[in-house]
Every structure is written in C-alpha cells, then in structure tokens.
Amino acid sequence: MNILIKATVVAVVLSLTTLYANDGHNHTEHDNNAHKHSHNSHQIGISNTAVKKIAIAEVKRLALAKKIPKSWKSIPVSKIGKTHYGDTNDWVVGFDNPKIKDSTKQTLYIFVSIHGKIMGANYSGD
Numbered sequence: 001m002n003i004l005i006k007a008t009v010v011a012v013v014l015s016l017t018t019l020y021a022n023d024g025h026n027h028t029e030h031d032n033n034a035h036k037h038s039h040n041s042h043q044i045g046i047s048n049t050a051v052k053k054i055a056i057a058e059v060k061r062l063a064l065a066k067k068i069p070k071s072w073k074s075i076p077v078s079k080i081g082k083t084h085y086g087d088t089n090d091w092v093v094g095f096d097n098p099k100i101k102d103s104t105k106q107t108l109y110i111f112v113s114i115h116g117k118i119m120g121a122n123y124s125g126d
Contacts (some may be wrong), residue, residue, distance in 0.1 A: 045089075045114030052077050055093035055110040058118050071099045072108060083111070090119055 046054075055077065063073040072095065079094040091112040100106045104123060111119040 046116045051091045051093060051112050054112050054116055058110050059095055072097055090114060
C-alpha cells in the first residue's frame with residue numbers, strides 16, 4: 001500500500017510540473033522583428049590561426065594527391081576571411097601562386113567550416 005501512495009504522489013507532482021512548465025512561450029506567437037535571432041549566431045567556431053593551419057594542410061594534401069601542382073605546397077596564405085553561404089558563416093582562405101601560368105588558376109581558395117571541416121576548394125572563391 002505504501003508503494004501505491006508514493007507512486008500516486010510522484011505521478012501528481014510530475015503532472016503538475018508539466019502543467020506549469022509551459023509559460024505559453026511560442027516562437028511563432030512573437031513578432032518576427034521583436035524576437036529575431038539566428039540559431040547560427042550562437043556558433044563560436046575555430047580561431048583564425050586554426051583555420052590557417054587546416055587550409056595549409058589541405059593545400060599540401062591536394063598537392064601530394066596530385067590534384068594541384070606541387071608548387072602549391074610552399075605557398076603561404078595570402079588572404080583569410082569569413083564567407084556567408086546559405087545559413088553558414090564559413091571561412092575562406094586564399095593562396096596566390098605566381099608560378100601558375102594560367103591567371104585564372106593563380107589563386108586557390110580553401111573553404112573551412114567554423115568547426116574546422118574542409119568544405120571544398122576552387123579557383124573562383126565562390
């Protein structure tokens with residue numbers, strides 16, 4: 001009988017907690033301008049220094065894999081910044097290689113997520 005009373009008390013307490021936990025707050029009930037926030041605005045991400053190291057490692061990997069000429073292995077970072085693509089704020093890291101004859105391929109861009117994942121590479125920066 002004692003267990004039945006305890007179980008009943010716990011059930012009542014839990015049901016009251018659920019009843020009073022909802023304060024009526026609903027994101028869709030607010031004016032969009034008054035309660036505007038981006039879930040991505042809470043993303044901290046990795047440091048500029050870490051991004052550079054990741055991008056340099058990726059350029060070396062691409063050169064060793066013969067995806068790009070080996071002259072890229074010793075090219076330093078020439079530019080770094082954030083790029084907004086879709087709903088992300090990833091990093092873009094540029095490398096300028098004057099040894100490349102084709103001017104459209106003298107700058108290589110490496111895209112790194114704010115979490116340090118390589119997102120891609122290209123010569124256009126887009």
